[in-house]
Amino acid sequence: MKDFIILGGDLRFIYAAAKLNKTYTCSIFGFDKLEEPVIESLPKIERAKNVILPLPMSRNCDYITAPYYSGKIPIDRVIHAVESGGTIYCGKACPVLFEICERNSLNLVDYFEREELIIQNAAITAEGTLEIIMREKASAIMGSDILVTGYGRISKVLSGYLCALGANVTVCARKFADIAWARIMGCNAVHIDDIDETLHKFDTIINTVPAKIFDESRLRRVNKDCLIVDLASKAGVDFDLAKQTGVKAIWALSIPRDREVDIKSRPLRAALHYSVNSVAGTSSAASI
Numbered sequence: 001m002k003d004f005i006i007l008g009g010d011l012r013f014i015y016a017a018a019k020l021n022k023t024y025t026c027s028i029f030g031f032d033k034l035e036e037p038v039i040e041s042l043p044k045i046e047r048a049k050n051v052i053l054p055l056p057m058s059r060n061c062d063y064i065t066a067p068y069y070s071g072k073i074p075i076d077r078v079i080h081a082v083e084s085g086g087t088i089y090c091g092k093a094c095p096v097l098f099e100i101c102e103r104n105s106l107n108l109v110d111y112f113e114r115e116e117l118i119i120q121n122a123a124i125t126a127e128g129t130l131e132i133i134m135r136e137k138a139s140a141i142m143g144s145d146i147l148v149t150g151y152g153r154i155s156k157v158l159s160g161y162l163c164a165l166g167a168n169v170t171v172c173a174r175k176f177a178d179i180a181w182a183r184i185m186g187c188n189a190v191h192i193d194d195i196d197e198t199l200h201k202f203d204t205i206i207n208t209v210p211a212k213i214f215d216e217s218r219l220r221r222v223n224k225d226c227l228i229v230d231l232a233s234k235a236g237v238d239f240d241l242a243k244q245t246g247v248k249a250i251w252a253l254s255i256p257r258d259r260e261v262d263i264k265s266r267p268l269r270a271a272l273h274y275s276v277n278s279v280a281g282t283s284s285a286a287s288i
Contacts, residue, residue, distance in 0.1 A: 002027050002048040005081050008066030008073055009054035014039065016052070026052075029081075030069040051082045055091025055112055055121075056233070062096075079104050119153060126158035129229060130165075132252055133204055136227050142166030145201055149192070150208035151178035154231060158206065159187050170202070202226055210234035214242075222247050 003024035006013050013028070017039055020026040027048065031041035054065040057075075064073040075096050078088055088101060091112035101108040111117065133141060144167045148155050151173040162169045163186050171182035171189045182189040190198070192213065199205075199221040207214065210232040214222075219241055222228070228249040230237045235251055242249040 001083065002046070004050050004052055005029060005042075005046060005048035006052045007045070007054075007078065007081060008064040008069060009052075010065075010067055013052070013054060030064070030066040030073055032070050033068040045077060045081050047081060047083055048086075049083055050087045050089065051078055053078070053088060053090035053097075057090040057092055057097065058094055061094035076100060079106075082106060122153035123157050125154050125231060126161055129158055129206060129231060129252065130161060132229055132250060133227065136248070136250070137204065139203065144168065144203045146170070147172060147195075147199075147202040147205045148187075148208070149173075149195075149205070149213060149236070150232075151175070151182055152208055155206075155208045156181075156185075160185065163187060170198075196221060199223075204229070206231065207236040208232055209236045211236055212238060214238060216241055219245050219247060 004017075004020055004026040006017050006026065006028045008030035014031065014034075017026045017028050021039065027042050027046060028039060029042045029045050032043075034041070056065060058065055062075065064075055064077070066073050075094070078097070079100060082088060085105060085107075087107040087109060088097070089109045089111055090097065091110065093108060093110045098108065100106070130141070137144075141162065142165055146162055146167045147170050148159050148162070149172045151159075151171050155171065159169050159171055159182065169187045171179070171187045172192050172195045173179050173182065173189065174192050176191070179189040179191060196218060199218060200223050202223065203226060205214075205222065205226060205228045207228065207230045212235065214228065214237040216238065219238060222245075224246050226247060228237055228242065228247060230249065230251045233253070237249050237251070239249055239251060
């Protein structure tokens with residue numbers, strides 16, 4: 001029996017499996033679309049001592065995220081992949097998984113609760129967003145008027161990158177503390193209730209708010225040459241309406257999986273390393 005089996009996930013998890021195999025034994029399932037994976041994907045799920053699930057583990061709390069699998073992996077399949085008393089490692093655990101683990105006496109570790117992974121993941125997402133802007137816009141970032149909605153981890157990093165590249169960055173937020181911080185960091189800032197009258201001036205809008213804030217009234221105020229990049233897990237843009245109004249909008253989910261895989265998987269591998277060691281009660285195992 002292997003120490004680990006990875007169910008689904010993007011390319012980062014294949015590299016994580018390869019690194020795990022240097023210290024433990026690890027197999028993968030859910031990558032049959034890949035012609036030449038770093039390690040071979042199992043044709044069916046085999047039981048292991050522990051299971052590693054993707055980040056995020058599921059979009060709608062029904063199937064495990066598996067973009068490189070031709071079928072679907074229901075969440076409850078995890079009970080066929082882990083031995084009794086084993087541990088399930090996942091990113092962003094959903095209520096269904098909590099219930100499954102409690103009902104079957106399984107341990108559950110959410111590695112995305114590690115702050116260092118969240119921060120590094122935000123930096124990678126910000127980097128990927130810059131690539132999207134440079135690819136989709138004919139104009140330079142320097143001198144562009146860019147709106148960033150929300151001021152969480154991703155927005156903080158991204159607005160800093162954009163300012164460093166010479167963009168005129170405006171941060172839109174609800175909390176007055178966030179508005180104050182954004183101004184201290186060299187950005188313009190505005191409360192979300194006061195943004196409507198200035199939407200027409202932006203060349204690019206980047207949304208990180210997981211709520212439909214760009215509805216019909218706001219989209220009709222946006223410049224037709226504006227690019228909207230939505231980074232939120234729940235769309236903040238009405239994409240159908242954006243298409244009707246002629247505004248280009250991109251829902252950029254899971255940007256890190258599209259970047260250079262081995263390097264971008266390092267924060268994930270580090271988080272898995274410390275999560276595995278915390279369960280094992282040791283800090284001396286080789287780094288994943």
